[in-house]
Amino acid sequence: MMILLVDMDAFFASVEQAHHPHLRGKPVIVCGDPGRRGVVTAASYEARPFGVHAGMRLQEARRLCPQAEYVEGDPAKYVGLSLQLLDLYTRYTPDVEPFSVDEAFVGLGPEVRTLEQAAVIGREIQREIDRRFGLGASIGIGPNKLVAKMASGVEKPRGLTALDPEGFREVFWPRDIQTMWGVGPKLAERMRSLGIKTVGELARAPDHLLKAAFGIIGPQLRECAWGEDDTPLVPYHRGLDAKSMGHEVTLTEDCDDRASLEGTLLRLADQVARRMRGEGYVGRTVTLKLRDHRFVTVLRQRVLPDFTAEAERIYPVALALLHANWNGAAVRLLGVSVSQLARAADAPQRELFAGEDRSQRLREALDRVRDRLGEASVVPLGTLVHRRRLAHVPFGTLSSRALAPAKRDAGRNARPSPRARVRANRARDPGEVPP
Numbered sequence: 281m282m283i284l285l286v287d288m289d290a291f292f293a294s295v296e297q298a299h300h301p302h303l304r305g306k307p308v309i310v311c312g313d314p315g316r317r318g319v320v321t322a323a324s325y326e327a328r329p330f331g332v333h334a335g336m337r338l339q340e341a342r343r344l345c346p347q348a349e350y351v352e353g354d355p356a357k358y359v360g361l362s363l364q365l366l367d368l369y370t371r372y373t374p375d376v377e378p379f380s381v382d383e384a385f386v387g388l389g390p391e392v393r394t395l396e397q398a399a400v401i402g403r404e405i406q407r408e409i410d411r412r413f414g415l416g417a418s419i420g421i422g423p424n425k426l427v428a429k430m431a432s433g434v435e436k437p438r439g440l441t442a443l444d445p446e447g448f449r450e451v452f453w454p455r456d457i458q459t460m461w462g463v464g465p466k467l468a469e470r471m472r473s474l475g476i477k478t479v480g481e482l483a484r485a486p487d488h489l490l491k492a493a494f495g496i497i498g499p500q501l502r503e504c505a506w507g508e509d510d511t512p513l514v515p516y517h518r519g520l521d522a523k524s525m526g527h528e529v530t531l532t533e534d535c536d537d538r539a540s541l542e543g544t545l546l547r548l549a550d551q552v553a554r555r556m557r558g559e560g561y562v563g564r565t566v567t568l569k570l571r572d573h574r575f576v577t578v579l580r581q582r583v584l585p586d587f588t589a590e591a592e593r594i595y596p597v598a599l600a601l602l603h604a605n606w607n608g609a610a611v612r613l614l615g616v617s618v619s620q621l622a623r624a625a626d627a628p629q630r631e632l633f634a635g636e637d638r639s640q641r642l643r644e645a646l647d648r649v650r651d652r653l654g655e656a657s658v659v660p661l662g663t664l665v666h667r668r669r670l671a672h673v674p675f676g677t678l679s680s681r682a683l684a685p686a687k688r689d690a691g692r693n694a695r696p697s698p699r700a701r702v703r704a705n706r707a708r709d710p711g712e713v714p715p
């Protein structure tokens with residue numbers, strides 16, 4: 281299967297430029313609240329030569345590029361666009377997997393056999409995105425997700441890079457080991473200490489060295505360096521779990537990135553809340569389920585002051601439980617459930633959201649869109665909705681780091697062998713959080 285990774289160029293900043301003509305051609309910096317301290321959420325391509333990038337402190341950005349237009353981000357708008365983009369891709373193929381708010385994998389059917397044929401479709405998608413939304417996208421194409429994802433970063437903005445495994449090796453073998461998808465700073469550091477500094481050096485590293493250093497994951501890492509990857513594409517309209525008032529997800533890769541976990545948690549809270557509303561329930565007890573890469577599982581609960589079916593109230597509690605119980609180890613599974621349920625009509629009511637018509641309307645609109653698109657279309661909301669400017673949402677517990685685009689570098693870190701799992705489980709009380 282040929283896979284495309286479509287990655288929007290400077291997404292938030294480009295959306296603002298598309299919607300506000302006076303911003304076009306100028307350095308634009310999207311942030312939480314321009315009047316306050318915070319971080320850069322997105323920087324337009326015009327701002328980047330000044331050294332401004334997402335995640336940078338706003339203060340620093342102002343020093344580097346005082347003449348930029350500082351724009352307060354509008355997450356609801358970006359979410360809406362993100363969903364429209366997914367809609368656009370599904371007109372080409374049903375196999376669309378959202379990867380972040382501005383990236384999606386698009387799997388082409390068996391009739392598309394060559395990189396050239398895939399590139400034709402890629403160009404068409406780029407033209408369509410430009411025509412309909414006035415936005416640029418960069419596309420990577422490859423025989424698997426790994427190659428597609430890494431290829432998408434080769435040429436930006438409005439680039440298109442199609443690589444077969446041979447082309448992949450040509451492009452990436454000379455590059456730094458950290459350009460490998462899934463190799464974050466920690467893993468890269470470990471590899472450098474073994475003398476593996478480039479992707480090519482990883483590809484040619486001896487078996488015994490990789491096994492000794494990384495266990496069973498070692499040989500897999502080397503496969504990645506050869507451009508091989510058999511991770512399946514999971515279209516977002518599948519995999520629904522409609523059988524409980526909780527949702528949990530086994531992450532496609534063990535993940536120790538805080539922002540990604542928070543995003544996933546938000547998606548889960550939102551799914552649970554939406555299901556509760558759909559079935560006419562409210563609830564009071566929020567449970568977080570957390571399983572780490574060693575299969576150590578933690579369940580923690582907290583009781584809410586009132587009954588609710590609102591993600592805006594469930595999520596902060598789940599988040600607080602995550603912060604209190606996560607020790608930084610790579611996470612394998614996350615779950616959120618709500619218990620102590622009552623029929624919404626019978627539950628003690630309180631005017632919690634008086635004056636929140638706008639947020640109510642937005643939530644209902646998003647519910648409708650997602651009812652149509654499927655649960656996983658909420659994925660791109662993950663890292664985003666917690667930036668909503670809802671005054672009543674106690675999101676102050678989020679670190680500024682969570683405002684930066686989620687980095688997915690937790691990646692392919694050690695998934696233990698079955699034997700190692702058994703050992704780990706035996707060694708620990710399953711309810712205990714490792715130190």
Ligand SMILES: [Mg+2]
Pocket residue numbers: 287288289290291382
């Ligand atoms: Mg992007």
